[in-house]
Amino acid sequence: MALTGRAGLLALIGVLVVGLLLPSWQGILLVLAVLLACVVLDLLLAAGVRRLTFTRAGATSVRTGEVCVVELTVHNPGRRLRGVLRDAWAPSAGVVSDRVPVEVPAGGSRTVSFELRPVRRGDRVSDRVTVRSLGPLGIAARQGSHVVPWTVRALPPFHSRRHLPPLLERLRELDGRRASLIRGAGTEFDSLRAYVIGDDVRSIDWRASARSSDVVVRTWRPERDRQVTIVLDTARTSAGRVHGALGGLPRLDTSMDAALLLSALASHARDQVDFLAFSHKVRASVPRATLPVLVQAMAPLEAELVEFDARGVVVEVLRRAGRRSLVVLLTSLEPSIEHGLLPLLPALASRHRLLIASVSDPAVHAMAAGRGDLESVYAAAAAERVLAERRHLTALLARHGVDVVDALPDDLPRALADRYLSLKAAGKL
Amino acid sequence: MTAVSPDAGRIWTAARGPLLIGVIILFTAVVITLLRGSGEGGSLDPRSFRPEGSHAVARLLEQNGVRVELTDNPSAVDGATLFVAQPNLIDPARLSDLSRRAAATVLLAPAGATAKAEVETRQPGCPLASKAGAATAGGFVYEGEQRCYDSTLVRTGTVTMIGHGGIFTNRSLDEEGNAALALSLLGQHERLVWYLPSAADRSQQKSLTDLIPDGWKFGAVQLGIAAVVIALWRARRLGRVVPEPLPVIVRAAETVEGRARLYRRSHASAHAASVLRQATRDRLTPLLGLPPGEDPSFEIARRTSRSVGDVRALLYSEEPVDDRGLVALADELDAVENEVRKA
Numbered sequence: 001m002a003l004t005g006r007a008g009l010l011a012l013i014g015v016l017v018v019g020l021l022l023p024s025w026q027g028i029l030l031v032l033a034v035l036l037a038c039v040v041l042d043l044l045l046a047a048g049v050r051r052l053t054f055t056r057a058g059a060t061s062v063r064t065g066e067v068c069v070v071e072l073t074v075h076n077p078g079r080r081l082r083g084v085l086r087d088a089w090a091p092s093a094g095v096v097s098d099r100v101p102v103e104v105p106a107g108g109s110r111t112v113s114f115e116l117r118p119v120r121r122g123d124r125v126s127d128r129v130t131v132r133s134l135g136p137l138g139i140a141a142r143q144g145s146h147v148v149p150w151t152v153r154a155l156p157p158f159h160s161r162r163h164l165p166p167l168l169e170r171l172r173e174l175d176g177r178r179a180s181l182i183r184g185a186g187t188e189f190d191s192l193r194a195y196v197i198g199d200d201v202r203s204i205d206w207r208a209s210a211r212s213s214d215v216v217v218r219t220w221r222p223e224r225d226r227q228v229t230i231v232l233d234t235a236r237t238s239a240g241r242v243h244g245a246l247g248g249l250p251r252l253d254t255s256m257d258a259a260l261l262l263s264a265l266a267s268h269a270r271d272q273v274d275f276l277a278f279s280h281k282v283r284a285s286v287p288r289a290t291l292p293v294l295v296q297a298m299a300p301l302e303a304e305l306v307e308f309d310a311r312g313v314v315v316e317v318l319r320r321a322g323r324r325s326l327v328v329l330l331t332s333l334e335p336s337i338e339h340g341l342l343p344l345l346p347a348l349a350s351r352h353r354l355l356i357a358s359v360s361d362p363a364v365h366a367m368a369a370g371r372g373d374l375e376s377v378y379a380a381a382a383a384e385r386v387l388a389e390r391r392h393l394t395a396l397l398a399r400h401g402v403d404v405v406d407a408l409p410d411d412l413p414r415a416l417a418d419r420y421l422s423l424k425a426a427g428k429l
Numbered sequence: 430m431t432a433v434s435p436d437a438g439r440i441w442t443a444a445r446g447p448l449l450i451g452v453i454i455l456f457t458a459v460v461i462t463l464l465r466g467s468g469e470g471g472s473l474d475p476r477s478f479r480p481e482g483s484h485a486v487a488r489l490l491e492q493n494g495v496r497v498e499l500t501d502n503p504s505a506v507d508g509a510t511l512f513v514a515q516p517n518l519i520d521p522a523r524l525s526d527l528s529r530r531a532a533a534t535v536l537l538a539p540a541g542a543t544a545k546a547e548v549e550t551r552q553p554g555c556p557l558a559s560k561a562g563a564a565t566a567g568g569f570v571y572e573g574e575q576r577c578y579d580s581t582l583v584r585t586g587t588v589t590m591i592g593h594g595g596i597f598t599n600r601s602l603d604e605e606g607n608a609a610l611a612l613s614l615l616g617q618h619e620r621l622v623w624y625l626p627s628a629a630d631r632s633q634q635k636s637l638t639d640l641i642p643d644g645w646k647f648g649a650v651q652l653g654i655a656a657v658v659i660a661l662w663r664a665r666r667l668g669r670v671v672p673e674p675l676p677v678i679v680r681a682a683e684t685v686e687g688r689a690r691l692y693r694r695s696h697a698s699a700h701a702a703s704v705l706r707q708a709t710r711d712r713l714t715p716l717l718g719l720p721p722g723e724d725p726s727f728e729i730a731r732r733t734s735r736s737v738g739d740v741r742a743l744l745y746s747e748e749p750v751d752d753r754g755l756v757a758l759a760d761e762l763d764a765v766e767n768e769v770r771k772a
Contacts, residue, residue, distance in 0.1 A: 002665040003658060011655035019648030028651055086667045090674065099667060130668030145668055240681030250678050302676045363682035374752050375693060377759045381701035382689035384708035391711060
């Protein structure tokens with residue numbers, strides 16, 4: 001049951017009646033009785049909400065920040081229903097307006113649609129559907145809730161996809177369609193074709209030219225069908241919020257963006273991508289990942305307040321990757337790596353090539369540049385100490401043959417992709 | 430970065446305004462109290478020693494065996510003298526009831542005067558006050574059976590009306606025959622009820638609810654009911670509140686900031702200085718094309734106008750620095766780095 005503003009208005013009119021006409025307790029009782037009678041009458045005549053049935057349709061996944069539509073159909077087996085309907089979602093589902101006026105004829109059904117613009121990645125679950133059915137006088141209403149489950153998966157936004165066209169352009173340059181490229185260690189023979197002006201003379205195949213009437217050049221293509229294993233650290237350090245151009249995002253989200261760009265690029269380069277999310281146990285695992293499967297797998301991942309289990313991840317990678325592969329570990333360069341991951345590197349590095357990508361914090365760099373007063377200088381010293389630790393770690397890892405990409409959140413996806421391309425060009429996969 | 434707990438300086442800055450206002454209020458109150466002087470009671474108060482008070486006449490009456498009862502709400506007046514200092518403040522019906530029950534009533538400047546009169550020394554001119562003789566009289570002129578002092582003191586039955594209260598005050602009691610007249614008026618019986626009505630006389634007070642018309646009262650009750658109905662309307666939610674499952678997010682730089690505050694609290698200037706020196710060396714060494722860990726002092730001195738010794742002292746000195754020295758050191762390290770980058 002619910003009252004409406006009209007009930008309040010009626011009670012206010014009662015003030016005039018009591019004040020001017022019937023200034024007595026009897027007057028008050030009379031007004032109260034009239035009010036009560038109207039409320040009871042309205043409640044009796046309002047359509048029931050208990051017997052309503054609901055069905056849903058519409059989007060089940062949407063890229064974070066974009067709009068999708070979820071439809072809700074109300075079936076009314078009873079009297080004509082007039083009132084308000086609220087389809088409740090958590091705030092981060094970004095429902096533009098979750099309450100709508102509804103009017104469902106007796107025995108009929110109506111469909112209302114709600115626009116969702118999720119502001120945060122993850123599964124957004126609908127809460128209850130509540131209907132307030134007004135009586136004919138509009139003084140009181142019956143109200144009830146129904147559970148109509150629906151989940152919209154907000155996918156990672158993949159902001160860095162704008163970097164993809166120039167990266168693909170670079171990939172094509174590596175490809176044999178351009179004979180001007182110098183044959184490198186990481187290329188394999190593709191085909192022979194006629195020389196055109198502009199081709200590198202060093203790529204002319206003299207033997208083949210001798211056999212044919214034209215000058216023939218060899219074309220090369222980069223190595224293919226290599227394996228790239230992307231390991232995403234979802235442990236405590238990935239919960240750190242770092243401010244970039246898109247505002248404060250957890251390291252995890254930036255790492256995901258970088259992983260998505262890398263996997264998009266790798267699949268264009270016809271490499272096989274395996275994805276693994278790991279904290280103290282496997283959170284998600286996608287072998288032979290394609291981009292749509294990958295974003296679905298990433299969407300519900302959240303950072304956990306547990307320590308990253310380096311031994312576990314090494315065992316897991318060694319178990320999965322049968323042949324030599326590029327293992328890209330998206331984590332944070334913290335001193336804990338020195339005790340956790342470093343002793344295990346020989347086992348991993350003997351079979352695979354390891355690349356560590358880390359989101360560095362612009363706030364720390366800003367603090368390191370602070371001067372002027374004592375507080376800033378102490379902050380600068382603390383920041384410099386952290387930066388020195390990172391430099392030390394990078395050097396230590398490099399000594400073990402590990403590549404490190406340590407970049408600001410806005411630059412990391414591009415920097416990681418560039419490093420992948422240069423590794424590919426050098427044939428180090 | 431900012432410490433949230435306020436220090437002494439901040440507390441003083443925030444509190445000095447209110448504190449100043451408090452001191453001013455206290456000072457003003459003390460000054461006003463001192464200037465107003467001591468002594469309680471107003472005019473014609475038998476407890477008051479002030480010139481316009483009446484302690485003297487009350488004391489005289491007690492010496493003559495009259496019991497003086499000061500009240501602002503008389504009830505038992507039977508057989509007593511009733512002295513009403515301000516009869517105009519009292520409900521007339523109640524006043525006439527009181528004066529009927531009292532053995533004698535003295536009203537000071539009541540309503541119903543026929544004229545005004547100058548306050549001066551007048552002759553009695555009637556048997557009633559002939560013993561007292563000349564006295565300070567005036568104020569108002571009344572009609573009555575016995576008229577004295579040019580009709581400024583009249584008596585009708587047991588009720589005496591007097592135009593001016595000068596004869597009862599400490600100031601004028603010793604003048605002329607004032608004391609005798611006051612004693613003869615107030616000391617007629619063994620008991621004197623000294624009625625000093627206040628503006629908020631309880632006897633004629635009505636409660637606020639008695640004064641409000643019924644329509645307003647019951648209207649207010651109905652208004653309360655309306656407020657409850659409106660509250661019920663507004664309080665009813667359309668479905669429950671949906672909680673937001675929030676992910677774990679912490680500021681990544683929080684630990685660095687915490688460490689900076691620890692440095693500052695423990696005045697770890699020596700440690701901070703060595704970290705800053707190390708950082709500058711680490712940045713300059715690759716810039717100068719030297720292998721990591723190499724001493725860049727010589728190369729720096731070669732490219733700038735500084736001497737090798739100065740640069741080495743700046744980059745490697747182990748001498749302790751104080752807080753101020755640390756700020757200067759940071760600036761100096763920056764200056765060297767900028768010079769090298771420009772060169």
